[in-house]
Amino acid sequence: MARIVMKFGGTSVADLDRIRNVAQRVKREVDAGNQVAVVVSAMAGTTNQLVAWVNGISKLHDTKEYDAVVASGEQVTAGLTALALQEIGVPARSWLGWQIPIYTDDVHGKARITDIPGDNLNAAFDLGEVAVIAGFQGVSPDGRITTLGRGGSDTSAVGIAAAIKADRCDIYTDVDGVYTTDPRIVTKARKLDKISYEEMFEMASLGAKVLQPRSVEMAMKHRVRVQVLSSFADVPGTLVVDEDEIVEQHLVSGIAYSRDEAKITLAKVADRPGVAAAIFGPLADAAVNVDMIVQNVSADGKTTDLTFTIGRADLERALQVLRDAKETIEYSQLIPDPAVAKVSVVGVGMRSHAGVALKMFETLAAKNINIQVITTSEIKVSVLIAEEYTELALRALHTVFGLDATA
Amino acid sequence: MARIVMKFGGTSVADLDRIRNVAQRVKREVDAGNQVAVVVSAMAGTTNQLVAWVNGISKLHDTKEYDAVVASGEQVTAGLTALALQEIGVPARSWLGWQIPIYTDDVHGKARITDIPGDNLNAAFDLGEVAVIAGFQGVSPDGRITTLGRGGSDTSAVGIAAAIKADRCDIYTDVDGVYTTDPRIVTKARKLDKISYEEMFEMASLGAKVLQPRSVEMAMKHRVRVQVLSSFADVPGTLVVDEDEIVEQHLVSGIAYSRDEAKITLAKVADRPGVAAAIFGPLADAAVNVDMIVQNVSADGKTTDLTFTIGRADLERALQVLRDAKETIEYSQLIPDPAVAKVSVVGVGMRSHAGVALKMFETLAAKNINIQVITTSEIKVSVLIAEEYTELALRALHTVFGLDATA
Numbered sequence: 173m174a175r176i177v178m179k180f181g182g183t184s185v186a187d188l189d190r191i192r193n194v195a196q197r198v199k200r201e202v203d204a205g206n207q208v209a210v211v212v213s214a215m216a217g218t219t220n221q222l223v224a225w226v227n228g229i230s231k232l233h234d235t236k237e238y239d240a241v242v243a244s245g246e247q248v249t250a251g252l253t254a255l256a257l258q259e260i261g262v263p264a265r266s267w268l269g270w271q272i273p274i275y276t277d278d279v280h281g282k283a284r285i286t287d288i289p290g291d292n293l294n295a296a297f298d299l300g301e302v303a304v305i306a307g308f309q310g311v312s313p314d315g316r317i318t319t320l321g322r323g324g325s326d327t328s329a330v331g332i333a334a335a336i337k338a339d340r341c342d343i344y345t346d347v348d349g350v351y352t353t354d355p356r357i358v359t360k361a362r363k364l365d366k367i368s369y370e371e372m373f374e375m376a377s378l379g380a381k382v383l384q385p386r387s388v389e390m391a392m393k394h395r396v397r398v399q400v401l402s403s404f405a406d407v408p409g410t411l412v413v414d415e416d417e418i419v420e421q422h423l424v425s426g427i428a429y430s431r432d433e434a435k436i437t438l439a440k441v442a443d444r445p446g447v448a449a450a451i452f453g454p455l456a457d458a459a460v461n462v463d464m465i466v467q468n469v470s471a472d473g474k475t476t477d478l479t480f481t482i483g484r485a486d487l488e489r490a491l492q493v494l495r496d497a498k499e500t501i502e503y504s505q506l507i508p509d510p511a512v513a514k515v516s517v518v519g520v521g522m523r524s525h526a527g528v529a530l531k532m533f534e535t536l537a538a539k540n541i542n543i544q545v546i547t548t549s550e551i552k553v554s555v556l557i558a559e560e561y562t563e564l565a566l567r568a569l570h571t572v573f574g575l576d577a578t579a
Numbered sequence: 580m581a582r583i584v585m586k587f588g589g590t591s592v593a594d595l596d597r598i599r600n601v602a603q604r605v606k607r608e609v610d611a612g613n614q615v616a617v618v619v620s621a622m623a624g625t626t627n628q629l630v631a632w633v634n635g636i637s638k639l640h641d642t643k644e645y646d647a648v649v650a651s652g653e654q655v656t657a658g659l660t661a662l663a664l665q666e667i668g669v670p671a672r673s674w675l676g677w678q679i680p681i682y683t684d685d686v687h688g689k690a691r692i693t694d695i696p697g698d699n700l701n702a703a704f705d706l707g708e709v710a711v712i713a714g715f716q717g718v719s720p721d722g723r724i725t726t727l728g729r730g731g732s733d734t735s736a737v738g739i740a741a742a743i744k745a746d747r748c749d750i751y752t753d754v755d756g757v758y759t760t761d762p763r764i765v766t767k768a769r770k771l772d773k774i775s776y777e778e779m780f781e782m783a784s785l786g787a788k789v790l791q792p793r794s795v796e797m798a799m800k801h802r803v804r805v806q807v808l809s810s811f812a813d814v815p816g817t818l819v820v821d822e823d824e825i826v827e828q829h830l831v832s833g834i835a836y837s838r839d840e841a842k843i844t845l846a847k848v849a850d851r852p853g854v855a856a857a858i859f860g861p862l863a864d865a866a867v868n869v870d871m872i873v874q875n876v877s878a879d880g881k882t883t884d885l886t887f888t889i890g891r892a893d894l895e896r897a898l899q900v901l902r903d904a905k906e907t908i909e910y911s912q913l914i915p916d917p918a919v920a921k922v923s924v925v926g927v928g929m930r931s932h933a934g935v936a937l938k939m940f941e942t943l944a945a946k947n948i949n950i951q952v953i954t955t956s957e958i959k960v961s962v963l964i965a966e967e968y969t970e971l972a973l974r975a976l977h978t979v980f981g982l983d984a985t986a
Contacts, residue, residue: 188635222655228595230662237665240673241658244651248629251648255637258644266647270677271722315678 174339175207175297179307179329182216183346184403185249188256194403195256197344198302202262207297209336210264211307211329212253214245232489235280235459239309239319243269246306246325254304264302267292269309269317274328276310276318279459283310283318284386285327288335297336305332323384330387334394341396343383344403349410350375350382352575353427357563360576364425365408368415371425371518372398374552378516379430388412415520423528424519424573429562433463434487435512435544438494440475440504450501451478451494458493460486464514464545464556475504479545481556484510512544513562516554517569528573529553535572541565581746582614582704586714586736589623590753591810592656595663601810602663604751605709609669614704616743617671618714618736619660621652639896642687642866646716646726650676653713653732661711671709674699676716676724681735683717683725686866690717690725691793692734695742704743712739730791737794741801748803750790751810756817757782757789759982760834764970767983771832772815775822778832778925779805781959785923786837795819822927830935831926831980836969840870841894842919842951845901847882847911857908858885858901865900867893871921871952871963882911886952888963891917919951920969923961924976935980936960942979948972 178201180194194210201208213219222242226233250266257264269276272292276283296303307325310318320327326343333341347355348363350372355361367375369392377385382400391398391412401409411417441447452462463481470476482490487510494506522528529546532553536543541564545556557565570576585608587601601617608615620626629649633640657673664671676683679699683690703710714732717725727734733750740748754762755770757779762768774782776799784792789807798805798819808816818824848854859869870888877883889897894917901913929935936953939960943950948971952963964972977983 188632191636225595225655225659226662229598229659230666233662234665234672237658237662237673239658240661240675241655244654247651247654248632248648251644252632252636254647255633255640255644258641259637265641266644268647268724317675 173205173207175336176201177209177211177329177333177338177341179211179325179341179343180213180403181325181345182213182219184344185212185253186216188252191249191252191256194253195260195262197403198257199260199262202302209293209303209305209332209338210253211305211325211332212246212249213307213325215249218245218248232492236316239280239317243306243309243317243319246308250304250306257302257304262302263300264304265296267303267305269306270311270315272305274310274331276312276320278312278314278316278318280312280316280318282321282459283312285310285320285331288331290335293332293336320386321384323381326384326387327390330390330396330398333396334390338396340399341391342399342401344401345382346402346404347382348402348405348407349400350380352425353566353570354429357566358570360570362575362577364410366411366413366418367425368418368520369412370415370551371520372412374516374518374549375426375428378428378518378552378554379432379514380426380428421521422519422574423521423525424517424575425521426518427566427569427573427575428516428518429566430514431559431562432484433481433512433514433556434484435479435481435509435556436490436494437477437479437507437509438501438503439477439507441478442502443470443474443476447501450497454493454497455490458489460490460493464547464554466545481512481514481545511559512556513559514554514556515562515565515569516552517573518552520551522551531572532569535568536565539564539568580612580614582743583608584616584618584736584740584745584748586618586732586748586750587620587810588732588752589620589626591751592619592660593623595659598656598659598663601660602667602669604810605664606667606669609709616700616710616712616739616745617660618712618732618739619653619656620714620732622656625652625655639899643723646687646724650713650716650724650726653715657711657713664709664711669709670707671711672703674710674712676713677718677722679712681717681738683719683727685719685721685723685725687719687723687725688866689728690719692717692727692738695738697742700739700743727793728791730788733791733794734797737797737803737805740803741797745803747806748798749806749808751808752789753809753811754789755809755812755814756807757787759832760973760977761836764973765977767977769982769984771817773818773820773825774832775825775927776819777822777958778927779819781923781925781956782833782835785835785925785959785961786839786921787833787835828928829926829981830928830932831924831982832928833925834923834973834976834980834982835925836920836922836973838920838966838969839891840888840919840921840963841891842886842888842916842963843897843901844884844886844914844916845908845910846884846914848885849909850877850881850883854908857904861900861904862897865896867897867900871954871961873952888919888921888952918966919963920966921961921963922969922972922976923959924980925959927958929958938979939976942975943972946971946975
């Protein structure tokens with residue numbers, strides 16, 4: 173007997189037939205003698221509708237109310253999935269974030285899980301019940317509903333897997349695994365059998381939407397064996413594992429991209445100590461994550477231009493914050509640019525091989541793609557480019573780093 | 580300064596514009612210096628969609644999961660309404676049933692409120708906040724979400740009004756008050772300025788959908804001043820008050836009808852002690868409310884026919900229960916009839932005047948409408964008739980009891 177967590181994304185529970193299909197998959201694991209916790213997302217489209225309503229009422233909304241509204245989608249699928257299981261003879265009940273409870277901090281809209289006591293779920297297993305858990309949601313120290321950010325159900329699943337010491341955490345989705353890059357753009361993309369936690373974390377952070385980055389971070393920390401696989405096809409997926417489980421190492425394992433980026437340039441910022449704090453302090457207070465930062469050399473010794481990137485969804489909020497703080501920061505102009513994309517090459521092989529960054533820059537230069545900002549880490553190099561060059565960059569890099577499928 | 584509860588039904592919050600309209604109405608009361616608790620239903624159509632999904636997955640469903648799914652609709656409107664208030668400068672936050680908490684029993688699907696501690700809401704008022712409460716929902720002793728039955732948001736509103744000792748409980752709806760009968764059927768129906776708790780309770784119980792019966796019961800018990808009024812027009816509504824506040828008494832105040840009825844006949848039931856318990860015990864266990872009952876005189880001293888009515892929505896469940904209990908009950912045939920309607924005349928004036936029932940029966944006989952079952956109470960007479968005669972019966976009775984508007 174094993175304990176497993178099965179997580180189903182929005183397309184896997186998009187309608188009643190698919191929910192019935194999910195129930196059948198769960199039943200198979202139950203029939204095999206396993207204890208199963210199921211984590212479900214909202215029906216595809218539901219969250220977008222709810223978010224649209226919230227934005228329709230209030231552009232700069234109270235995130236506590238956003239969470240109360242948006243978390244309702246997972247509540248619906250949890251109940252329906254429990255019913256679908258009962259209907260085929262599998263004892264089951266739904267669990268909401270506050271019922272388990274899934275404790276989080278109070279950063280509404282992108283809360284972090286702080287603790288998940290396993291007691292209630294363990295008691296449910298003792299009763300022979302499948303626990304069907306509403307993903308994406310938790311409860312704050314104040315007893316308000318929180319949500320874990322887009323893709324948060326992945327993190328719910330891994331968190332639950334850690335809490336109940338699951339043997340496996342299977343993430344069912346609408347793709348059949350993790351690819352070297354987005355196969356919708358690069359037809360020669362290959363599915364990976366295995367990927368290391370570190371690489372998966374970078375890929376997810378850099379825009380590959382197959383898993384929420386925090387879920388990978390949590391899996392790495394608690395050594396949860398995660399598998400990404402299709403809920404529609406019975407084919408092996410991609411295992412996310414320890415680096416040393418991967419035999420054949422490539423220099424670069426994958427190429428990620430993100431169009432959810434926006435660039436802001438503050439022109440003629442005073443070049444004095446404390447100015448960075450004056451800019452990024454208020455942004456942090458408004459829960460705007462700043463990603464890449466570039467500060468030009470001061471020409472006159474007095475002012476400089478400062479460029480940074482944020483999530484595109486935060487652009488309006490960030491601009492508002494910066495306008496409000498104009499007097500404190502002292503800048504001459506605020507220049508937003510939402511038409512940018514981030515392209516990143518990722519691979520643990522980089523640690524022992526220099527030259528990946530150089531090869532990347534040369535390849536982009538050969539295609540006349542201008543690099544606006546660069547960031548690097550031990551296992552990745554990211555560049556910001558104009559959005560329109562995204563596909564071109566991806567295909568060129570996929571080829572040059574030897575990732576193309578040899579069909 | 581007064582404390583008021585404002586309840587808005589599904590059509591009043593059917594889309595974002597209407598939610599903004601609700602916020603404006605609330606703001607008016609806040610600007611007048613009042614402390615306001617708002618109770619909202621789900622957006623019109625939402626609950627039906629959720630119920631359809633539940634029934635689509637499982638016809639004889641677990642009502643605990645039904646509640647978890649269906650309660651999500653009010654969660655959405657509570658959050659959106661709080662946001663709409665914030666957007667026009669009115670401090671507000673949403674409250675879910677489990678957060679207040681609204682304690683109920685564990686009869687899922689039609690739970691009864693057992694207690695509402697006012698502390699959290701009073702604290703919110705002290706902060707100058709409008710409390711926007713998700714109607715229709717509560718929390719069971721086990722910490723599961725419960726719902727209060729169709730129209731349950733009315734009961735939430737009156738319950739909240741009692742808990743916070745509100746001066747007024749205004750029920751905003753898509754009609755502008757309580758009418759002598761359904762104006763969509765009887766064009767000469769008149770709006771009542773006032774109606775007594777007792778009459779309102781009977782009218783509501785007997786099919787007038789303007790208020791949930793339990794809300795009236797609760798208002799009567801706690802002497803909550805309820806007003807039914809339109810959320811679209813600025814016209815006076817109907818006050819539900821103590822009988823002695825009503826000066827001009829009519830013999831009959833209103834005529835109610837319900838098409839949500841179904842009739843079941845058990846043919847050749849053994850005519851012996853304990854048979855009623857064998858029939859109605861299992862139905863009660865399955866939470867099927869039996870309304871009218873008629874037992875024919877036994878022809879042979881051994882068997883009899885037994886006819887009773889239930890809510891049409893419970894028909895399938897009731898038939899299942901009776902089929903399962905066939906051996907215990909011993910009947911020859913189970914005959915369901917969903918094509919029936921109940922028509923009732925209501926008025927506190929009946930207490931002091933005999934002859935209302937007779938006048939009713941004569942009027943129906945003159946129209947060749949066959950009466951299948953009869954029940955009476957101190958202030959009402961109800962008859963079960965074939966559904967197709969509903970309109971005819973309503974119009975005839977409305978005229979004969981002097982309720983027609985003198986245009």
